[in-house]
Amino acid sequence: MHSINSNDWRLSVAPMMDWTDRHCRYFHRLLSPNARLYTEMVTSAALVRGKQLRLLEHSQQEHPVALQLGGSDPHELAEAARHGADAGYDEINLNVGCPSDRVQSGRFGACLMREPVLVGDCVTAMRDAVSVPVTVKCRIGVDEQDEYADLQHFTETMLQAGVEVLVVHARKAWLQGLSPKENREIPPLDYQRVYRLKREFPQLVVVINGGITAVDAVREHLAHVDGVMLGRAAYHDPYVLARVEQALYGVPLPTRESVLQHMRPYVEAELARGTALKHISRHILGLYQGEPGARGFRRVLSEGAHREGAGWALLEQAMAPMLAAA
Numbered sequence: 001m002h003s004i005n006s007n008d009w010r011l012s013v014a015p016m017m018d019w020t021d022r023h024c025r026y027f028h029r030l031l032s033p034n035a036r037l038y039t040e041m042v043t044s045a046a047l048v049r050g051k052q053l054r055l056l057e058h059s060q061q062e063h064p065v066a067l068q069l070g071g072s073d074p075h076e077l078a079e080a081a082r083h084g085a086d087a088g089y090d091e092i093n094l095n096v097g098c099p100s101d102r103v104q105s106g107r108f109g110a111c112l113m114r115e116p117v118l119v120g121d122c123v124t125a126m127r128d129a130v131s132v133p134v135t136v137k138c139r140i141g142v143d144e145q146d147e148y149a150d151l152q153h154f155t156e157t158m159l160q161a162g163v164e165v166l167v168v169h170a171r172k173a174w175l176q177g178l179s180p181k182e183n184r185e186i187p188p189l190d191y192q193r194v195y196r197l198k199r200e201f202p203q204l205v206v207v208i209n210g211g212i213t214a215v216d217a218v219r220e221h222l223a224h225v226d227g228v229m230l231g232r233a234a235y236h237d238p239y240v241l242a243r244v245e246q247a248l249y250g251v252p253l254p255t256r257e258s259v260l261q262h263m264r265p266y267v268e269a270e271l272a273r274g275t276a277l278k279h280i281s282r283h284i285l286g287l288y289q290g291e292p293g294a295r296g297f298r299r300v301l302s303e304g305a306h307r308e309g310a311g312w313a314l315l316e317q318a319m320a321p322m323l324a325a326a
Contacts, residue, residue, distance in 0.1 A: 009227035012036035032241040044071030044080035066091035074125035085130040110173035120161035135165040141172035278305035
């Protein structure tokens, strides 16, 4: 087993369905050399029964990178975890926080917080199968089951199963009556509950997630917990990753243009493999968020990337007015 160093989880980017694909992670890595990156959730059934091992594809530059799995069958999760470790992932993360209907019907995601013993069995099976860390991502509660005591019991069960790292989205999940999007916005954030968890379980590496968008907030949270996971902010305003990187690790702030230039070999290699530019460029749209000319940059990319034969020249075209203004 690897020994856990809490510093490895100081900064990470949340696993986000349909977002944090390999192109996104490559781009995020250029902005943040130290952040821990996560895949979007892959179901254990897709890997084991569907034999869709192509879902594990990633590039060496992405490390440290974790595979997030969804599922509730300990044997199947163990096999999926093994596939992930064999593919080179640095961590296997079990999702018990996602509130989507599709996830509930498959009995995984947030509904599993009601079944801590089953989650513990899943974790134990996964830990027996791989030597990389097995971690859990959860919410602070689910539906009516949202007393602190419920979270405490869940956490105790995780510790007994050998979990050393718990990523906590600081909102509860309402499985009935709220859409996944509403579940990211409506239940109020309760950071204090996550801080309390860290105080009461000091041996556990606790990473906080939910609504964190700025460097000052990251610093504030790190006074109370071991790590911060950025979610939507890293997508809508990806340059925030470079700012946090500078604040936490003293890494010089790269220019946005230099980040894009570093993307060029990757973009060209992917185009040569037959990847359409739009699959890569959609992750870059927010790079100039808040800067003069940002809207024009987004427009050039979003209008041009889906056209036949779109390539690196389109990125040059989008960047040109930004360079002229700089």
